[in-house]
Amino acid sequence: MKLTTLKTAAVVAVATSLMFGTSAQSAGIDPALGDYKPVSGVSGTLKSIGSDTLNNLMTLWAEGFNAMYPNVKIEIEGKGSSTAPPALIAGTSQFGPMSRPMKSAEIEEFEKKFGYKPLAIRGALDSLAVYVHKDNPIECLSMQQVDAIFSKTRNGGLDKNITTWGDVGMTGEWASRPISLYGRNSASGTYGYFKEVALFNGDYKDEVKEQPGSSTVVQGVASDIAGIGYSGVGYKTADVRSVPLKLTAEGSCFDATADNAATGDYPIARFLYIYVNKNPNQALEPLRAEFIRFVYSIQGQEAVVKDGYFPLTKFVAEEDLKAFGL
Known part of the structure; x- marks a missing residue:
């Protein structure tokens, strides 16, 4: 990788996506994210399989979400980013945290089974x-x-x-x-x-x-x-x-x-990602939808800071929530 490419990659991947010109609160939490407010009709079980880097953060998010929805059961397994795509493809997990973007071969394998690509939210900056x-x-x-x-x-x-x-x-x-x-x-x-x-x-x-x-x-x-x-x-x-x-x-x-x-x-x-199997022709069910909304709330980004990572802005939240139809 050329030096200019390395610098450009860092700027494009971080500065462009975060739009720091309009929201430069990189050390604090963007107040525009708003507080998370529980809704009715959320229940069930969630399984997360993937990144060890994200293991603690996924656990903090799960604990915060559980505090609002005590009847929801969440299991976290962190053995490496490469374990996330196979678990999503097999249907043994609903979330696939990864500390890198999915490789083209992983995306192709997913698309071969489902006919569409996986979607990801950017949960934190690392x-x-x-x-x-x-x-x-x-x-x-x-x-x-x-x-x-x-x-x-x-x-x-x-x-x-x-x-x-x-x-x-x-x-x-x-x-x-x-x-x-x-x-x-x-x-x-x-x-x-x-x-x-x-x-x-x-x-x-x-x-x-x-x-x-x-x-x-x-x-x-x-x-x-x-x-x-x-x-x-x-x-x-x-x-x-x-x-x-x-x-x-x-x-x-x-x-x-x-x-x-x-x-x-x-x-x-780098961004830290959470990949999801989202059918583009169907809405997310309340359980996964509300968990994603929680990640992009003030409470969710407080967990990011608590775990030592850097919080994201309202701009990123809106981009990713829109991609999920939320």
């Missing part, structure tokens, strides 16, 4: 943070350095493999300290997104210690002073710190904050 141990003093990394740390292909263009902290300019006791790598497994949407954007569609090094979940990546880095790993910003703990990133060696450094994600200055920002 910065995919590069974490180091809290005592690691590294101040900034370029995307090319991140690539050379994690990948064996170095498609970002750096001519030298990075294996020690001295290779990124650290001195003293850090100079000869080998870098210890932590990442997700291939079932994860985070794995795929990081591969696409941070590795410039390259290949991971064999030395990356693949973890089953977002939190275990952070735990690994927290217990390893030489460690570095990637995970959603919502999984940050006091034992790790996120490293500011810059697009090129000559660029400026930006941390994984809401403002920097919104402007596209932080180069690894």
Whole structure:
């Protein structure tokens, strides 16, 4: 992926869709979303199968929704984004949370069975943070350095493999300290997104210690002073710190904050999706419809903030609700 394409992708995917020129409350919740008010006639069971990154957030949404509809049963299973499409196709889930967009092959498989494409809402905005141990003093990394740390292909263009902290300019006791790598497994949407954007569609090094979940990546880095790993910003703990990133060696450094994600200055920002089987010729039944409305209410976006992600605006809510006929 070319540098200009990387920057453009970040701006188009985030700034354009969110229309921050008209609603720039990236750190707070857009009051125009309004409070969620329960309605009658909502009952039944919901099953969510998909992203581990979204597991905590789906649970928070489920708890908030349950508080308003005690008779509704919601089950959450988070084993990776790649598990969402097969579950939707098989009908074993009503929601398929994914930390990446569905791949064309996944969409084609869905369409082959149902005759129409799946729909998705964008539930939250996430910065995919590069974490180091809290005592690691590294101040900034370029995307090319991140690539050379994690990948064996170095498609970002750096001519030298990075294996020690001295290779990124650290001195003293850090100079000869080998870098210890932590990442997700291939079932994860985070794995795929990081591969696409941070590795410039390259290949991971064999030395990356693949973890089953977002939190275990952070735990690994927290217990390893030489460690570095990637995970959603919502999984940050006091034992790790996120490293500011810059697009090129000559660029400026930006941390994984809401403002920097919104402007596209932080180069690894993404939407978090929830895919749904919605027949375009039929209205959603009340249970799924009201859950989606809840996600886009003030209460729903409060859960987003509580889980450490960034809330969305009324503009995004209206776009997605309109697509669902809500």
